[in-house]
Amino acid sequence: xxxxxxxxxxxxxxxxxxxxxxxxxxxxxxxxxxxxxxxxxxxxxxxxxxxxxxxxxxxxxxxxxxxxxxxxxxxxxxxxxxxxxxxxxxxxxxxxxxxxxxxxxxxxxxxxxxxxxxxxxxxxxxxxxxxxxxxxxxxxxxxxxxxxxxxxxxxxxxxxxxxxxxxxxxxxxxxxxxxxxxxxxxxxxxxxxxxxxxxxxxxxxxxxxxxxxxxxxxxxxxxxxxxxxxxxxxxxxxxxxxxxxxxxxxxxxxxxxxxxxxxxxxxxxxxxxxxxxxxxxxxxxxxxxxxxxxxxxxxxxxxxxxxxxxxxxxxxxxxxxxxxxxxxxxxxxxxxxxxx
Ligand SMILES: NC(=[NH2+])NCCC[C@H](N)C(=O)O
Ligand SMILES: O=C(O)CCC(=O)C(=O)O
Ligand SMILES: [Fe+2]
Numbered sequence: 244x245x246x247x248x249x250x251x252x253x254x255x256x257x258x259x260x261x262x263x264x265x266x267x268x269x270x271x272x273x274x275x276x277x278x279x280x281x282x283x284x285x286x287x288x289x290x291x292x293x294x295x296x297x298x299x300x301x302x303x304x305x306x307x308x309x310x311x312x313x314x315x316x317x318x319x320x321x322x323x324x325x326x327x328x329x330x331x332x333x334x335x336x337x338x339x340x341x342x343x344x345x346x347x348x349x350x351x352x353x354x355x356x357x358x359x360x361x362x363x364x365x366x367x368x369x370x371x372x373x374x375x376x377x378x379x380x381x382x383x384x385x386x387x388x389x390x391x392x393x394x395x396x397x398x399x400x401x402x403x404x405x406x407x408x409x410x411x412x413x414x415x416x417x418x419x420x421x422x423x424x425x426x427x428x429x430x431x432x433x434x435x436x437x438x439x440x441x442x443x444x445x446x447x448x449x450x451x452x453x454x455x456x457x458x459x460x461x462x463x464x465x466x467x468x469x470x471x472x473x474x475x476x477x478x479x480x481x482x483x484x485x486x487x488x489x490x491x492x493x494x495x496x497x498x499x500x501x502x503x504x505x506x507x508x509x510x511x512x513x514x515x516x517x518x519x520x521x522x523x524x525x526x527x528x529x530x531x532x533x534x535x536x537x538x539x540x541x542x543x544x545x546x547x548x549x550x551x552x553x554x555x556x557x558x559x560x561x562x563x564x565x566x567x568x569x570x571x572x573x574x575x576x577x578x579x580x581x582x583x
Pocket of ligand 1: 376377378379385386387388390391442443444494495496497
C-alpha cells in the first residue's frame with residue numbers, strides 16, 4: 244500500500260484549511276464549494292500533493308492510504324442507522340478532508356441510483372441488510388469486487404474515510420500487478436466474453452425513499468438504464484489496457500456463468516483463484532483515508548457483528564474519476580457530478 248503519512252505540521256495546515264473553507268461555505272456539499280474543491284486542494288501541503296501525484300501518475304500500488312488525520316469522535320455524533328435519514332452536519336470536517344484528498348486524484352462523482360444521489364456515501368450497518376451484498380451488510384463477507392464494475396463510467400478511485408472501526412474489521416483487497424497469470428489467460432480475459440450485472444446497491448429496492456433533488460423523469464430514466472443493464476447486459480472484457488500490467492473490472496458475485504463459452508470461464512476461474520490466493524487486508528482506523536485504485540485492484544470486507552447502538556463501524560465513501568467528460572452524456576451540465 245502506498246502510504247502518505249501526515250506530519251504534525253501537515254495536520255495543522257490541513258485543519259486550518261478545512262476550517263477556512265467551512266467558515267466560508269458552511270457545508271462540505273455546498274455547490275460553490277464543490278465547484279472550487281480542486282482549487283482548494285492546491286492549498287494542501289506540497290509534500291502531500293507531490294506524493295498523491297506520484298501515486299496517480301506512476302501507479303506504484305493498488306491503493307493510497309492518507310493516514311494521520313484526526314477524527315473528532317464526539318463531534319461526528321452517533322453512527323447513523325441508515326444513509327437515508329436527515330443528516331446532521333457533524334462530519335463536515337471529515338467530509339471535507341475526504342473531498343480534498345479525492346481532488347488530488349481526480350473529480351468526485353455520484354450515482355443517481357445510489358444513496359440518494361449523494362456525493363458522499365455512508366458505509367455502516369443497516370438493520371435487515373446483515374446478509375446482503377451491499378456495503379451495509381455485516382454477518383456475510385462483502386465479496387471482493389470492482390466498485391460499480393458493470394458501469395462504463397465507474398470510478399477510477401474509491402475513497403474510504405474511516406470515522407469508526409471499533410472491532411478492527413478488515414477491508415480486503417488484491418492488486419492485479421501481484422497476480423501470476425499466463426499470457427494466454429490474460430489474452431482471453433481481454434476479450435469481450437463476460438457478463439457483469441448491476442450490483443444491488445443500484446436497484447430500486449435499495450432506493451431508500453430519497454432521490455435527492457433530481458427531476459422524477461430523469462430518475463426514472465436512470466433506474467430504467469440500470470434495469471436494462473440487468474436484463475440485457477453487453478459482453479465485455481474483464482481485463483484491458485497493457486497486457487503486462489492490465490487494468491480490470493469484475494464482480495464475480497454479479498457475473499454470469501456462460502455455459503456456451505467454457506474457455507472464457509476457465510480463464511476467469513484461474514483469475515478468480517489467483518485473486519483469492521493473493522487477497523490481503525487492511526484495518527482502517529479513524530482518520531485513515533484509503534483510495535482504492537478501482538482499475539488496478541479489487542476490494543471487499545470481512546464479516547463482523549453489528550451493534551446498532553450508535554457506535555458501529557462507520558466510513559464515508561466517495562467515487563473519483565480522472566475523466567469527468569467521459570460521462571457527460573449522462574450528467575445535466577458540464578460541472579454536474581451526478582451520473583444518471
Ligand atoms: N460483490 C459485491 N458485494 N458487490 C457490491 C459491492 C457493494 C456496493 N458497491 C455498495 O455500495 O453497497
Ligand atoms: O467496508 C469496507 O471496508 C469496504 C466497503 C466497500 O466495499 C464499499 O463501500 O465500496
Ligand atoms: Fe466497494
